[in-house]
Amino acid sequence: MDGLVSAIPVLDHDAVLAAVDPSAAIEQVRDAFIRHYRGEWQMPPKVYLLSPPNGDFRAMPALGDGLALLKWVTSFPGNPAVQLPTVSGVICLSDAATGVPLMLLDARSVTALRTGAVAAVATQALARSDAQTVGIVGCGLHGAWAARCLIAAGYKPGVCHDPRPEAAAALAREMGFRPGTRDEALAQEIICAVTPGHEPVIGVGDLHQGAHLNMLGADGPGKAEATAEAVAACVLFCDEWTQAVHGGELTGAVEAGLVGREQVTDLGAVLAGVATGRPTPEAVTLFDSTGLAIQDLAIAKAALTAWREGLVSAQTINL
Ligand SMILES: NC(=O)c1ccc[n+]([C@@H]2O[C@H](COP(=O)([O-])OP(=O)(O)OC[C@H]3O[C@@H](n4cnc5c(N)ncnc54)[C@H](O)[C@@H]3O)[C@@H](O)[C@H]2O)c1
Numbered sequence: 001m002d003g004l005v006s007a008i009p010v011l012d013h014d015a016v017l018a019a020v021d022p023s024a025a026i027e028q029v030r031d032a033f034i035r036h037y038r039g040e041w042q043m044p045p046k047v048y049l050l051s052p053p054n055g056d057f058r059a060m061p062a063l064g065d066g067l068a069l070l071k072w073v074t075s076f077p078g079n080p081a082v083q084l085p086t087v088s089g090v091i092c093l094s095d096a097a098t099g100v101p102l103m104l105l106d107a108r109s110v111t112a113l114r115t116g117a118v119a120a121v122a123t124q125a126l127a128r129s130d131a132q133t134v135g136i137v138g139c140g141l142h143g144a145w146a147a148r149c150l151i152a153a154g155y156k157p158g159v160c161h162d163p164r165p166e167a168a169a170a171l172a173r174e175m176g177f178r179p180g181t182r183d184e185a186l187a188q189e190i191i192c193a194v195t196p197g198h199e200p201v202i203g204v205g206d207l208h209q210g211a212h213l214n215m216l217g218a219d220g221p222g223k224a225e226a227t228a229e230a231v232a233a234c235v236l237f238c239d240e241w242t243q244a245v246h247g248g249e250l251t252g253a254v255e256a257g258l259v260g261r262e263q264v265t266d267l268g269a270v271l272a273g274v275a276t277g278r279p280t281p282e283a284v285t286l287f288d289s290t291g292l293a294i295q296d297l298a299i300a301k302a303a304l305t306a307w308r309e310g311l312v313s314a315q316t317i318n319l
Helices: 013-019 022-037 109-128 140-154 165-175 184-188 229-234 241-247 250-256 267-271 293-308
Strands: 008-011 045-049 056-062 067-075 089-095 101-106 133-137 156-161 192-193 214-215 234-237 264-265 285-288 313-319
Touching: 008 067, 008 234, 008 293, 013 089, 013 101, 013 109, 013 293, 022 056, 022 109, 022 267, 022 293, 045 156, 045 313, 056 293, 067 109, 067 293, 089 109, 089 293, 101 293, 109 140, 109 267, 109 293, 133 140, 133 184, 140 156, 140 165, 140 192, 156 165, 156 184, 229 250, 234 241, 234 267, 241 250, 241 264, 264 267
Parallel strands: 008 101, 133 156, 133 192, 192 214, 214 285, 234 264, 234 285
Antiparallel strands: 008 313, 045 056, 056 067, 067 089, 089 101
């Protein structure tokens, strides 16, 4: 049918956030990990396209629940200095049965929401059952969404730390945290590291009994937020092993020969109930988040449902 024109809804940044709130994002992302672990959702490894010296592009496909998704997204850590976002891009959500595009979505908001959501999902699965207070190290876009999602999941405000005092103060004000030093943030029961990953912000001496760490910032080659020795001292979990050893928090410890595959448990296995999470109350658990396309599919699917139910309006374009 050459010449057939179809109108595609486009959800911009604010429409995505209006369509899916943090509590819904947490539920959807947890379900996505379980479905992927069971083999019901498919996800080839993401492809990195380096753009030195400024950053990289990632192409991230996933398929599940009758939908197929491609996220074309960036990490350009120097962008905030020129008033541009670190992460930006576009998601195309298609009908998996026909290949027809169903929706375009802003990738920045979907990424922020699903990254914050996985911090909450991992914390619920791996932190001590009595853990409450949250420390955020790195209070930029994704640090803020980690805080929002953890608070939505019922955890308690703790300490925000950022070398940019205004970033820590703004997040602290919004979420009821207090701004503080790195040490104060790392002394909390649940810690989220969400820095650009240029230099380690966590060493062995920073680990305290019973802590849970969500390592969110190291999501590409050459990035790390903890020293390899600190990583090796923790009980380890990852979102996806292939990604974690290629460009995650585990990469340095694996390359140094300190950590092997057998020491790392997939979060999906824990969520699906086939692997043990935290072994003891005293253990220090570390979750390496590299960011998965199934997380994006979880949010995009929820956004499509919200639009179909008339809960959010969209622009349209004709293709
Ligand atoms: N795991 C994932 O799924 C995922 C998803 C999106 C982004 N990321 C990564 O997360 C990182 C942060 O992204 P963002 O969009 O929030 O960036 P951002 O620039 O908005 O925020 C980064 C923050 O870290 C702060 N920071 C820098 N050095 C620090 C240090 N030594 N200690 C404490 N804070 C420090 C900066 O001042 C800034 O506020 C990037 O590396 C990005 O690629 C990961």
